Amino acid sequence: MAVMRDSSRRQVLRLLSAPAIQLLARQNGSPQDSHEGMATRGVKPAPRGKPSGIPFYAHFTDVAAKAGLRGVTVCGHERRADYVIEEMGCGAAFIDFDNDGWMDILVLSSSRFGDPPPDASTRLYKNNRDGTFTDVTKKAGLFRTGYFYGVAAGDYNNDGWEDLFLTGYPQNVLYRNNGDGTFTDVTKEAGLVNAEPRFGTGCTFIDYDRNGKLDLFVSNYVLFDPKSTPRAGDKASCNAEHVFCGPRGLPYGKHSLYRNNGNGTFTDVSEAAGISKASPGYGLTAVSADFDNDGWPDIYVACDSTPSLLFLNKHDGTFAESAMERGVALSDDGMEQAGMGVAVGDLNLKGTLDIVKTHFAADTPAVYVNDGKGNFTDETLLSGLATETRFISWGVGIQDLDNDGKPDIFWVTGGIYPELQDDPNQPFRGPRILFRSLGNGKFEELGSALGATTKALHCSRGCAFGDFDNDGDMDILIVNVNEPPTLLRNDLSVQREWIKFKLTGTKSNRSAIGARVTVRYGGKVQTQEVMSQGSYLSVNDNRLHFGLGTSKTVDAEVRWPSGLMEKFDKLPAGHLISIREESGITKRERFSKQ
Numbered sequence: 001m002a003v004m005r006d007s008s009r010r011q012v013l014r015l016l017s018a019p020a021i022q023l024l025a026r027q028n029g030s031p032q033d034s035h036e037g038m039a040t041r042g043v044k045p046a047p048r049g050k051p052s053g054i055p056f057y058a059h060f061t062d063v064a065a066k067a068g069l070r071g072v073t074v075c076g077h078e079r080r081a082d083y084v085i086e087e088m089g090c091g092a093a094f095i096d097f098d099n100d101g102w103m104d105i106l107v108l109s110s111s112r113f114g115d116p117p118p119d120a121s122t123r124l125y126k127n128n129r130d131g132t133f134t135d136v137t138k139k140a141g142l143f144r145t146g147y148f149y150g151v152a153a154g155d156y157n158n159d160g161w162e163d164l165f166l167t168g169y170p171q172n173v174l175y176r177n178n179g180d181g182t183f184t185d186v187t188k189e190a191g192l193v194n195a196e197p198r199f200g201t202g203c204t205f206i207d208y209d210r211n212g213k214l215d216l217f218v219s220n221y222v223l224f225d226p227k228s229t230p231r232a233g234d235k236a237s238c239n240a241e242h243v244f245c246g247p248r249g250l251p252y253g254k255h256s257l258y259r260n261n262g263n264g265t266f267t268d269v270s271e272a273a274g275i276s277k278a279s280p281g282y283g284l285t286a287v288s289a290d291f292d293n294d295g296w297p298d299i300y301v302a303c304d305s306t307p308s309l310l311f312l313n314k315h316d317g318t319f320a321e322s323a324m325e326r327g328v329a330l331s332d333d334g335m336e337q338a339g340m341g342v343a344v345g346d347l348n349l350k351g352t353l354d355i356v357k358t359h360f361a362a363d364t365p366a367v368y369v370n371d372g373k374g375n376f377t378d379e380t381l382l383s384g385l386a387t388e389t390r391f392i393s394w395g396v397g398i399q400d401l402d403n404d405g406k407p408d409i410f411w412v413t414g415g416i417y418p419e420l421q422d423d424p425n426q427p428f429r430g431p432r433i434l435f436r437s438l439g440n441g442k443f444e445e446l447g448s449a450l451g452a453t454t455k456a457l458h459c460s461r462g463c464a465f466g467d468f469d470n471d472g473d474m475d476i477l478i479v480n481v482n483e484p485p486t487l488l489r490n491d492l493s494v495q496r497e498w499i500k501f502k503l504t505g506t507k508s509n510r511s512a513i514g515a516r517v518t519v520r521y522g523g524k525v526q527t528q529e530v531m532s533q534g535s536y537l538s539v540n541d542n543r544l545h546f547g548l549g550t551s552k553t554v555d556a557e558v559r560w561p562s563g564l565m566e567k568f569d570k571l572p573a574g575h576l577i578s579i580r581e582e583s584g585i586t587k588r589e590r591f592s593k594q
């Protein structure tokens with residue numbers, strides 16, 4: 001067992017500055033041998049416990065082809081990636097762009113350097129409400145080729161229609177939803193055009209100053225320039241395997257915060273808000289939630305091969321980067337990890353927001369449990385997740401997939417070097433991973449119980465969780481490299497209760513991003529927040545879903561970003577409850593089993 005559990009050492013590490021930590025980690029032999037590109041700790045898996053034998057009643061079927069999701073997400077050539085911009089892949093979104101109450105699907109694409117396929121575009125699929133989708137990309141004005149990575153959904157102009165922000169290289173794009181099925185690229189008029197080419201990755205809308213207007217945080221991965229960045233195989237100095245160079249060996253990306261001026265424009269406040277002061281790193285997925293429970297939204301950024309970042313909101317327009325002292329920068333033994341995806345949820349049902357972050361192969365994911373004040377304890381080993389170290393891991397969710405009232409953990413896997421795909425030690429196509437909750441913060445990995453389609457091997461990146469068929473269970477959309485996406489329809493083989501919340505802000509931002517719902521059911525308590533990005537560069541269904549086991553009613557408390565608290569007692573299971581700030585419940589919809 002290479003994982004050290006030495007809390008005094010960790011406390012010492014927290015007191016050191018980030019550069020010192022990095023030096024220490026590297027002196028300790030951060031095993032970069034054949035993986036100079038990304039950090040891995042080279043740990044062995046923890047021993048697996050005896051299977052609980054408790055049946056898992058969720059079953060998944062890949063219905064993507066039948067449902068009409070046919071666009072291929074292009075990421076480099078089948079067996080070659082010259083540059084890191086080709087291979088980091090991208091996210092997907094569940095978003096109801098036409099407000100008909102059914103989740104539509106957005107899937108991003110990257111491209112091939114020097115040989116861009118003319119149809120490698122972001123795809124928007126409209127939900128036909130019968131299990132199928134129609135590709136409306138061109139009609140919606142979203143057809144565009146290029147290198148895109150992350151997506152955030154949010155109604156930045158508070159007109160009732162969800163807008164889209166996409167990160168990319170060399171430029172990000174803000175698409176305003178016109179409300180008539182079309183989008184307009186408003187990047188320039190919004191003031192969001194980069195002065196220099198940038199490699200944007202994570203992005204999240206966040207109302208950081210709580211004035212009811214959604215601001216925007218963007219993380220960046222590396223400084224990339226095809227003129228100066230070595231091509232794969234060109235220079236052995238960047239990566240010994242003759243695969244693409246990066247992130248190590250390339251300059252760090254810098255992160256940005258844009259304040260919403262309320263007139264359709266944004267102002268870059270990265271300096272004034274203290275974002276620029278954070279130690280530089282290779283930023284990927286960015287999430288916003290109130291981790292220290294003070295009513296102000298914070299930002300967590302999964303960083304690849306550098307310490308991850310936690311920006312705590314100081315209530316005065318500034319943030320203090322605090323990941324090291326709060327315990328979410330490094331592994332438990334003080335090592336840098338290749339942070340890719342982030343899930344936020346209530347792992348142990350204590351009413352606080354915990355974090356799961358995915359990493360490289362020969363490393364575990366990180367399980368960070370929140371004490372409710374934003375101090376995190378690394379419970380990777382205790383949780384049972386240290387048993388899985390085989391795959392490079394990406395999009396991840398904390399979601400109650402079997403509606404037993406205990407959120408489970410699901411993630412997708414995939415290699416990054418297509419040149420090495422015949423090497424059995426570098427699995428390029430991997431399975432989907434599911435850890436079911438056993439309660440008390442403990443999880444067990446399920447293998448064969450999942451059905452054949454979850455065992456199918458793919459090279460995946462982003463994934464998004466949502467109930468596309470409105471039947472009360474969470475389905476999963478997965479981005480696959482150089483393939484169409486996977487859509488895992490969830491079918492529960494027993495009757496279990498659930499409840500969903502759709503929130504609309506009035507004083508708060510209309511999308512209610514940052515609104516928190518705490519639900520009490522069957523002696524349990526669970527908290528979720530409406531978020532604008534999660535998983536890996538992806539967007540989940542913004543209707544908060546709670547599995548309830550056998551509980552027929554719940555007591556719920558909503559905390560709006562404005563600070564308003566509202567209580568709703570004895571809400572009925574089996575319903576989507578729509579709540580408008582200050583107006584209470586506006587709709588109770590019963591979903592029929594399809």
Ligand SMILES: [Ca+2]
Binds near residue numbers: 098102103
């Ligand atoms: Ca829709």
Ligand SMILES: [Ca+2]
Binds near residue numbers: 157160161163176
């Ligand atoms: Ca809008």
Ligand SMILES: [Ca+2]
Binds near residue numbers: 399407408437
């Ligand atoms: Ca569960």
Ligand SMILES: [Ca+2]
Binds near residue numbers: 467468469471474475
């Ligand atoms: Ca479903």
